[in-house]
Amino acid sequence: MPASPSPFSRSGIVTRLRAAGCVFAEDEADLLISAARPQAELAAMVDRRAAGEPLEHVLGWAEFCGLRIELDPGVFVPRRRSEFLVDQAAALARQAGSPAERDAAVGPAGLAHGRRRVVVDLCCGSGALGAALAAALGQVELHAADIDPAAVRCARRNVAAAGGRVYEGDLYAPLPAGLRGRVDILLANVPYVPADEVALLPAEAREHESRAALEGGADGLDVLRRVTAEAPLWLAPGGSLLVETSERQAPRAVEAVARSGLVPRVASSEELNATVVIATRA
Numbered sequence: 001m002p003a004s005p006s007p008f009s010r011s012g013i014v015t016r017l018r019a020a021g022c023v024f025a026e027d028e029a030d031l032l033i034s035a036a037r038p039q040a041e042l043a044a045m046v047d048r049r050a051a052g053e054p055l056e057h058v059l060g061w062a063e064f065c066g067l068r069i070e071l072d073p074g075v076f077v078p079r080r081r082s083e084f085l086v087d088q089a090a091a092l093a094r095q096a097g098s099p100a101e102r103d104a105a106v107g108p109a110g111l112a113h114g115r116r117r118v119v120v121d122l123c124c125g126s127g128a129l130g131a132a133l134a135a136a137l138g139q140v141e142l143h144a145a146d147i148d149p150a151a152v153r154c155a156r157r158n159v160a161a162a163g164g165r166v167y168e169g170d171l172y173a174p175l176p177a178g179l180r181g182r183v184d185i186l187l188a189n190v191p192y193v194p195a196d197e198v199a200l201l202p203a204e205a206r207e208h209e210s211r212a213a214l215e216g217g218a219d220g221l222d223v224l225r226r227v228t229a230e231a232p233l234w235l236a237p238g239g240s241l242l243v244e245t246s247e248r249q250a251p252r253a254v255e256a257v258a259r260s261g262l263v264p265r266v267a268s269s270e271e272l273n274a275t276v277v278i279a280t281r282a
């Protein structure tokens, strides 16, 4: 009879993770083995993962847009599909030229030439989206905000490389008033799961991410409507708000954008199953 593998050997960990339902058990075992410092932590990490905690919370980081984003327990795990929102934002920012060029085209007096693009990441969670956009664009003035103190603590570490600042509070309320009318790119991956669909989410999300990070009211669009309604006050002329929705919610999100006076457009990626509503201040 073949001997059963030691619970701390790679094959023992793979067997344990596979039994717990982890589809990529081999890859996850390798990540856990390389992350455990000291090795004595390994057993506890495997236990946490086998009990259903998201791999990213166990490792303490998530990969997003090629960056390693630090992640604390309970903080929303950045989703692969949101890389599409970052790509769209980067493309828009590049297309618009430098802020100085745009200011010259728009014509407001007194704006310093060569100023950095102003990026705000609202409902920032770990700060992954803002950090990734800053890495893609180079020099930006980055601000982020979230209502959850744990998310704010986590985001502060992730936006530090870009010199970003993170504020705690409800949507726009904690942002410095001086940002009004100056934001070139406003990222907002808000909670958008309809209330009665939260129960259908995988247990990893339901049990390890806060309800406030997931649920967006009856049709999932309550937070998005609030963000959209106030966005024109914060966007610079020609600046854009980018929000993620489901494909089904996009028409109602577009209506909300149109009501706010911004010009809506929808972009989607079949590959990433991602839909982004882009709202531009004319």
Ligand SMILES: C[S@@+](CC[C@H](N)C(=O)[O-])C[C@H]1O[C@@H](n2cnc3c(N)ncnc32)[C@H](O)[C@@H]1O
Pocket: 076, 077, 078, 079, 082, 122, 123, 124, 125, 126, 127, 128, 129, 145, 146, 147, 148, 151, 169, 170, 171, 188, 189, 190, 191, 192, 212, 213, 214, 223
């Ligand atoms: C879907 S998660 C997205 C997090 C991050 N943007 C990402 O994509 O990884 C939504 C985030 O919105 C935050 N949030 C929910 N309601 C909020 C509010 N009223 N004001 C500020 N942040 C809020 C939650 O704490 C959570 O971090």
